[in-house]
Amino acid sequence: MQNSRMPQPTVTSTAKALTGPQKALRKLGLLRPIDLALHLPLRYEDETRLVQLRDVREGEVAQVEGRVTHAEVKLGGHRQLLVTLDDGTDTCLLRFFTFYPSQQQALAVGNRIRVRGEIRGGFAGLTMMHPVVKPAGGELATALTPVYPTVAGLPQTYLRRAVQAGLARVELADTVPPQYLQDIGLQPAWHLRQALSFLHNPTPDVSLDTLQDKSHPAWQRLKVEELLAQQLSQLQARRARARLRAPVLTGAGAGSLFERLLAALPFQLTAAQRRVVDEISQDIARPVPMHRLLQGDVGAGKTVVAALAAAQCMDAGWQCALMAPTEILATQHFAKLVGWLQPLGVTVAWLTGSQKAKERREMLALITSGQAALVVGTHALIQDKVQFHKLALVIIDEQHRFGVAQRLALRDKLGSQLQEPHLLMMTATPIPRTLAMSYYADLDVSTIDELPPGRTPIVTKVVNDSRRDEVIARISDQLAQGRQIYWVCPLIEESEALDLRNATETHAQLSAALPGVRVGLLHSRMPTAEKKAVMRQFVSGQMGVLVSTTVIEVGVDVPNASLMVIEHAERFGLSQLHQLRGRVGRGAAASACVLLYSTGDMPRLGETARERLKAMAQTSDGFEIARRDLEIRGPGEFMGARQSGDAMLRFADVIEDAVLLDWARRLAPLLLEQHPALAEQHVQRWLGGKAAYLKA
Ligand code: ADP
Ligand code: MG
Numbered sequence: 001m002q003n004s005r006m007p008q009p010t011v012t013s014t015a016k017a018l019t020g021p022q023k024a025l026r027k028l029g030l031l032r033p034i035d036l037a038l039h040l041p042l043r044y045e046d047e048t049r050l051v052q053l054r055d056v057r058e059g060e061v062a063q064v065e066g067r068v069t070h071a072e073v074k075l076g077g078h079r080q081l082l083v084t085l086d087d088g089t090d091t092c093l094l095r096f097f098t099f100y101p102s103q104q105q106a107l108a109v110g111n112r113i114r115v116r117g118e119i120r121g122g123f124a125g126l127t128m129m130h131p132v133v134k135p136a137g138g139e140l141a142t143a144l145t146p147v148y149p150t151v152a153g154l155p156q157t158y159l160r161r162a163v164q165a166g167l168a169r170v171e172l173a174d175t176v177p178p179q180y181l182q183d184i185g186l187q188p189a190w191h192l193r194q195a196l197s198f199l200h201n202p203t204p205d206v207s208l209d210t211l212q213d214k215s216h217p218a219w220q221r222l223k224v225e226e227l228l229a230q231q232l233s234q235l236q237a238r239r240a241r242a243r244l245r246a247p248v249l250t251g252a253g254a255g256s257l258f259e260r261l262l263a264a265l266p267f268q269l270t271a272a273q274r275r276v277v278d279e280i281s282q283d284i285a286r287p288v289p290m291h292r293l294l295q296g297d298v299g300a301g302k303t304v305v306a307a308l309a310a311a312q313c314m315d316a317g318w319q320c321a322l323m324a325p326t327e328i329l330a331t332q333h334f335a336k337l338v339g340w341l342q343p344l345g346v347t348v349a350w351l352t353g354s355q356k357a358k359e360r361r362e363m364l365a366l367i368t369s370g371q372a373a374l375v376v377g378t379h380a381l382i383q384d385k386v387q388f389h390k391l392a393l394v395i396i397d398e399q400h401r402f403g404v405a406q407r408l409a410l411r412d413k414l415g416s417q418l419q420e421p422h423l424l425m426m427t428a429t430p431i432p433r434t435l436a437m438s439y440y441a442d443l444d445v446s447t448i449d450e451l452p453p454g455r456t457p458i459v460t461k462v463v464n465d466s467r468r469d470e471v472i473a474r475i476s477d478q479l480a481q482g483r484q485i486y487w488v489c490p491l492i493e494e495s496e497a498l499d500l501r502n503a504t505e506t507h508a509q510l511s512a513a514l515p516g517v518r519v520g521l522l523h524s525r526m527p528t529a530e531k532k533a534v535m536r537q538f539v540s541g542q543m544g545v546l547v548s549t550t551v552i553e554v555g556v557d558v559p560n561a562s563l564m565v566i567e568h569a570e571r572f573g574l575s576q577l578h579q580l581r582g583r584v585g586r587g588a589a590a591s592a593c594v595l596l597y598s599t600g601d602m603p604r605l606g607e608t609a610r611e612r613l614k615a616m617a618q619t620s621d622g623f624e625i626a627r628r629d630l631e632i633r634g635p636g637e638f639m640g641a642r643q644s645g646d647a648m649l650r651f652a653d654v655i656e657d658a659v660l661l662d663w664a665r666r667l668a669p670l671l672l673e674q675h676p677a678l679a680e681q682h683v684q685r686w687l688g689g690k691a692a693y694l695k696a
Helices: 020-027 033-037 101-106 156-169 178-183 192-200 208-212 217-243 257-264 271-284 302-315 327-344 357-369 404-411 433-439 465-480 496-513 528-539 574-581 603-618 622-633 635-642 658-674 676-694
Strands: 043-045 061-074 080-086 091-096 112-118 127-129 132-135 145-147 291-296 319-323 348-351 374-377 391-396 422-427 444-448 458-464 484-488 519-522 545-548 561-566 591-597
Touching (some): 020 156, 061 091, 091 112, 101 132, 112 127, 145 156, 156 192, 178 658, 217 658, 257 302, 257 327, 271 291, 271 302, 271 422, 271 444, 291 302, 302 327, 302 391, 302 422, 319 327, 327 348, 327 374, 327 528, 348 357, 458 603, 465 484, 465 496, 465 591, 496 519, 496 545, 519 528, 561 574, 574 603, 574 622, 591 603, 658 676
Parallel strands (some): 091 127, 319 374, 319 391, 348 374, 484 545, 484 561
Antiparallel strands (some): 043 145, 061 080, 061 112, 080 091, 112 132
16 A cells, blocks of 8 residues: 655755655765666566466565455454455455554455565465555556665655656766767667666566666666776776875885895795885885785785885885774784884884873874884774874775775875875785776786795685584694684674674683683673783683684784684685684694584585585685685675775676676776766766765
């Protein structure tokens, strides 16, 4: 039953007294008519035809007309309205758990009605729960009915009208010259307006499959537009950056900090490390801001590369900042960098949120005066109070865990308005190189594709949770040999409470099973001081077993830990498992990783989980795992995770639409040269206010 008193949708951005649905539209970012027009359906419902009950199948959404032959309110248990509908071919039971007297009237025996809902089977015969009810005999829709992604408080009917209003008002003159569209076989007849109108109101004769898998020309047109916008904006960003000035960081001659650090390291750089150090040196020796992603598998040795870049920055008389996503990780970087650089006379400052006020004041003074040439810390680095003296290089570890806003904030920290700092982003979640190159038109990519020598390979085993006792016996073994063990419990984001129970239960179980062994517990809800204390005990070797949620995910370095058990491994992404696994195998001892999976009451699900996990046992190459992760999860999710929320592509898919991506990459510079006004209009339309963000 549709509510005819629903307020008319309006697309305004005035701040005063927004209604619930208006607020919800804002929440979805649907402010301008173009935003609404580009808010495309998730799927469609077919209200263009009626079906007969004898033809319907369980699970399908059907629209049926018939006569009410029975209606009763059943009391006891759940009060519900039960209505029998007969269309002459069969009957269907309609169930309503909430209903108004007016609805009851509409459903009185003898009335002819039209209902639409999902057909369910069951022993009462065909059933529909809460179908949409209208009087019979009304006109049928002429187009498929779109179903849009929405949020609570924003009904489909309201959203549909808002989208149609946006579509009617939006200016949609083509910005892609037709001759280029022909290059990829797109009919010029699919103008942007035609494509959008079609996707919002497809004609009933269209094959739903081509809409679902986005192979329909209307979808192709949209993908092409989106990819072009993404490439154009990155190209613009690259050109804008090329016009900016950055400090020239040279001076690494004999006796420089760079040379002394290199000489003092207890190891030789690998060839891959030398190569990326060179790439970075060349970038920062130019008066243009570097914008480089350094990717390398877990344990590939990115920290020392960062330290060498910092050394060159300091050699040139400038400050360097290194930001890490968690306090534990920042602590480790700090310890490592102090160990390397303090003996060479460098003052390293330290900033985190949990710091005591006095210490913080001292650190801020060191940073502002420039006495501290290197600053290591967490998000605390980008707070307003932090004033750098002469910041020239910003290094961000695990960059995908930071939002764009945070990266922008750090960039704004450079004292002088005329210059920008160089930016080096590091990640251990590699993306396939070709993808990185074509997708991140605005990023230079360096890759460490070789591990330091002498690493013992990690043996990975996939084990059913029913064999938990054997795993615990294995732990005893390792402990007897003086080794340490990580036991990781999953982090279920929706339910921190469940998370905690999992970790605390396991902690109790292991404590009981391993008398005389210190078993620690680490989870995200603990106060920082407590976390630090636990971590300290584990790092110093006093603690044998550390049970934790994924807070140890990145960067923790305890060479004596030789066994990692991951509980509910089926709940992790492969890349994440790979990261976790990288916490062992850092010393000389042979190391192992046990992936415990549980089938619960779904043995079949368990089987696919096991198959997936076997990929982990078969390879230790992070790039290969990233590739399989891509196959399994699909690039949308993969890239989405990397971008941590700043979704870059909504429609196109960088893998599946590689041909279109390639086309967009080639067209972007041409369009900028030959039709700069169209290019600008295109970017504005697609990215609007977000354009500045995406350039970060
Ligand atoms: P990641 O790339 O995962 O951040 P790290 O920088 O933490 O890796 O390095 C992992 C370990 O390898 C550290 O203990 C580091 O000191 C060591 N390491 C780095 N480079 C080399 C090298 N060329 N030879 C031997 N050990 C190295
Ligand atoms: Mg690291």
